Amino acid sequence: MRVYLCSRMSKKVRVRFAPSPTGGLHLGGVRTVLYNYLFAKKYGGDFLVRIEDTDQSRYVKGAEEYIFDTLKWCGLEPDESVQHGGNYGPYRQSERKATYRQYAEQLIKDGHAYYAFDTPEDLEKMRQNFKTEQNTSPQYDNNIRIKMRNSLTLSADETEKLLAEGTKHVIRIKIPLNETVSFTDMIRGEVSFDTSVVDDKVLLKADGMPTYHLAVVVDDYLMKISHAFRGEEWLPSAPVHILLWKYLFGLENMPQWAHFPLILGPNGKLSKRDGAKYGFPVFAMNWTDPKTNELTEGFKEKGFLPEAFINLLALLGWNDGTEQEIFTKEELVEKFSMERVHSAGAKFDYEKAKWFNHEWIKKSGVGSLKSGVKTLLEQKGIVFTKDFLLDEVINIVKDRCTFLTDFVPQSLFFFRAPQTLDVDGVKPKWNEDKKNFFFAYIEKLEGNINWNVVSLENSFKELASEKSIKPGDLLFLFRMMLVGGKFGPPVFNIAELLGKTETIARINKAIILFG
RNA sequence: GGCCCGUUCGUCUAAGGGUUAGGACACCACCCUUUCACGGUGGUGAUACGAGUUCGAAUCUCGUACGGGCUACCA
Numbered sequence: 001m002r003v004y005l006c007s008r009m010s011k012k013v014r015v016r017f018a019p020s021p022t023g024g025l026h027l028g029g030v031r032t033v034l035y036n037y038l039f040a041k042k043y044g045g046d047f048l049v050r051i052e053d054t055d056q057s058r059y060v061k062g063a064e065e066y067i068f069d070t071l072k073w074c075g076l077e078p079d080e081s082v083q084h085g086g087n088y089g090p091y092r093q094s095e096r097k098a099t100y101r102q103y104a105e106q107l108i109k110d111g112h113a114y115y116a117f118d119t120p121e122d123l124e125k126m127r128q129n130f131k132t133e134q135n136t137s138p139q140y141d142n143n144i145r146i147k148m149r150n151s152l153t154l155s156a157d158e159t160e161k162l163l164a165e166g167t168k169h170v171i172r173i174k175i176p177l178n179e180t181v182s183f184t185d186m187i188r189g190e191v192s193f194d195t196s197v198v199d200d201k202v203l204l205k206a207d208g209m210p211t212y213h214l215a216v217v218v219d220d221y222l223m224k225i226s227h228a229f230r231g232e233e234w235l236p237s238a239p240v241h242i243l244l245w246k247y248l249f250g251l252e253n254m255p256q257w258a259h260f261p262l263i264l265g266p267n268g269k270l271s272k273r274d275g276a277k278y279g280f281p282v283f284a285m286n287w288t289d290p291k292t293n294e295l296t297e298g299f300k301e302k303g304f305l306p307e308a309f310i311n312l313l314a315l316l317g318w319n320d321g322t323e324q325e326i327f328t329k330e331e332l333v334e335k336f337s338m339e340r341v342h343s344a345g346a347k348f349d350y351e352k353a354k355w356f357n358h359e360w361i362k363k364s365g366v367g368s369l370k371s372g373v374k375t376l377l378e379q380k381g382i383v384f385t386k387d388f389l390l391d392e393v394i395n396i397v398k399d400r401c402t403f404l405t406d407f408v409p410q411s412l413f414f415f416r417a418p419q420t421l422d423v424d425g426v427k428p429k430w431n432e433d434k435k436n437f438f439f440a441y442i443e444k445l446e447g448n449i450n451w452n453v454v455s456l457e458n459s460f461k462e463l464a465s466e467k468s469i470k471p472g473d474l475l476f477l478f479r480m481m482l483v484g485g486k487f488g489p490p491v492f493n494i495a496e497l498l499g500k501t502e503t504i505a506r507i508n509k510a511i512i513l514f515g
Numbered sequence: 516g517g518c519c520c521g522u523u524c525g526u527c528u529a530a531g532g533g534u535u536a537g538g539a540c541a542c543c544a545c546c547c548u549u550u551c552a553c554g555g556u557g558g559u560g561a562u563a564c565g566a567g568u569u570c571g572a573a574u575c576u577c578g579u580a581c582g583g584g585c586u587a588c589c590a
């Protein structure tokens with residue numbers, strides 16, 4: 001286990017999550033939020049959300065709202081964001097455009113960046129021309145840049161002229177030759193890169209928008225971020241960011257980094273496709289792609305409790321070293337530590353995810369389940385006149401529910417008599433003796449009986465032995481009458497909750513149907 | 516191809532040089548339950564491979580293999 005002390009913990013902890021509004025928030029995204037959130041809350045710091053919408057071509061309408069809806073459902077609301085206010089706005093990168101240009105120009109002035117006038121076609125040609133067996137995808141690096149059209153190869157006059165004419169151009173970082181860039185990752189320890197293999201990344205695009213590389217550094221600085229956490233897919237571009245920090249704001253001001261392991265699907269990095277392919281949700285909530293109108297079911301709609309969702313996500317790559325697996329959000333805040341986050345990727349296991357939800361449903365009280373269950377049942381046309389029955393029903397069936405949606409089949413029959421009875425399935429087990437038994441049982445029920453589980457069961461069994469019928473055969477029939485299927489809580493508990501009138505009515509109705 | 520990160524039961528993981536390598540999910544068996552479940556008990560099952568360091572290696576080092584990520588004017 002690695003322990004890297006947070007050397008700048010004296011500084012107020014401020015972390016950020018920076019989603020790009022290009023689609024639904026998937027497991028990996030929510031876990032990144034979660035870890036950021038837990039870390040911030042553990043140290044009494046701020047959790048900030050800003051929107052990376054600098055790629056307008058991929059911007060998806062509604063995605064930004066969707067992201068905040070997800071955070072809300074998960075209970076991971078930021079302290080600062082577009083929607084929550086704060087003193088470091090604007091929180092959308094598209095609204096900060098002017099700021100980035102200023103820093104990019106600064107870099108050029110200091111000799112750490114340059115203008116590049118190459119067109120996309122030029123770049124394509126370059127990739128073709130310099131492609132070799134050893135180097136299948138040539139980079140715009142210190143070897144190539146001297147062969148391209150940029151302010152390093154052009155004379156100052158030419159450059160001036162091109163700029164004055166408004167020629168389309170980008171600003172690229174000038175990666176130094178033969179330097180080692182290293183930094184300490186809170187999860188992985190020291191990670192280092194040789195600059196000779198890092199390319200001259202575009203910092204400012206031709207449309208004036210920054211790329212992620214420039215924006216993340218500038219925003220983290222201006223928003224006073226103390227700890228920068230993101231997914232492992234960003235590790236290869238870390239040297240670019242370290243260099244930018246060095247050139248622009250000083251390494252002593254740089255946040256502490258941590259790169260989270262990837263959440264993997266059955267085949268590598270979890271993708272949206274995996275959900276459809278393997279039959280489990282990948283997004284926190286339902287997401288409808290506005291372009292294709294394709295709906296991807298979310299964990300919420302599948303019937304996951306938000307408490308279970310963040311619990312299972314937290315444990316995908318982290319544990320507290322004990323055998324505890326069920327954690328409330330408060331416990332996670334208290335026990336979370338970046339040093340215990342794994343460095344290896346974790347494969348998502350839907351079976352285990354279901355187990356977490358099941359545990360949470362069992363653990364939850366009626367109070368926290370009620371409104372969700374009520375909504376689901378109301379969608380099935382149930383009208384509630386007396387809530388106390390619902391309370392009792394939730395208590396009695398929750399142990400058999402894995403998903404919140406399981407409450408529907410498990411409790412619908414309490415509120416509505418079974419619509420169809422499996423008459424053909426019952427017929428072989430039905431005869432005059434049994435019919436007489438149930439007529440007699442109705443008589444007993446209508447008599448002076450205490451309406452509780454014990455009396456109902458005792459009188460049922462007494463009657464059965466009087467009539468010399470095996471209770472097992474009758475119990476099955478009784479269940480079919482009340483429930484309409486081979487499932488549900490003990491049948492006398494059901495009868496007790498159903499009440500006298502309804503129980504007798506269902507028996508009568510079934511007798512007629514069975515003939 | 517290059518660079519980076521990684522590798523303990525099928526999956527999530529514990530074990531910080533000395534453990535019969537522990538737990539959870541899943542699976543199997545039994546018990547409980549006149550339904551379906553829950554629950555209980557038990558079982559199958561792992562240190563990728565090869566060297567080195569050491570009295571002693573899952574643990575430290577190196578190599579190999581395998582997996583993943585990145586290699587865009589995407590994030």
